[in-house]
Amino acid sequence: MVSRVINCTIKPSHMEEFRTALNGEYLPRIQALPGFLENIESLDPATGKYCCLTVWKSPADVANYDNGLFREIAANLGPMMESAPVVETLPVENSSVHSVKAGVAAA
Numbered sequence: 001m002v003s004r005v006i007n008c009t010i011k012p013s014h015m016e017e018f019r020t021a022l023n024g025e026y027l028p029r030i031q032a033l034p035g036f037l038e039n040i041e042s043l044d045p046a047t048g049k050y051c052c053l054t055v056w057k058s059p060a061d062v063a064n065y066d067n068g069l070f071r072e073i074a075a076n077l078g079p080m081m082e083s084a085p086v087v088e089t090l091p092v093e094n095s096s097v098h099s100v101k102a103g104v105a106a107a
C-alpha cells in the first residue's frame with residue numbers, strides 16, 4: 001500500500017468554494033479510481049491549513065491518479081491556495097484500519 005500526503009493553505013476567501021469543489025466534484029471521482037482505499041482530510045477554517053491523506057493499493061494506482069485526475073484537480077483548485085501544494089508519496093508502514101503491520105505493506 002502507498003499513501004499520498006498533500007499539504008497546502010487555502011485562501012480564506014476561497015474556503016467554501018474549495019470545500020464544495022473538492023467534496024462535491026472531485027472526491028467521488030477519486031474514490032472511483034482503481035486502487036483507491038482511503039481518504040482522510042483535515043482543514044482548519046481559522047488558518048486555511050489543509051492536509052489530505054489518500055491510501056492506494058499500489059504505486060501504479062498512485063501514478064495513475066497523479067498523471068490523470070490529480071492534474072485536473074491541481075489546475076482547478078490551485079488558484080484557491082496560497083501557494084502550490086506539497087505532495088509526498090510514501091509506502092505505508094502501519095495501518096490499523098487496513099491491518100498492515102510494519103514493513104508488510106511495502107513488501
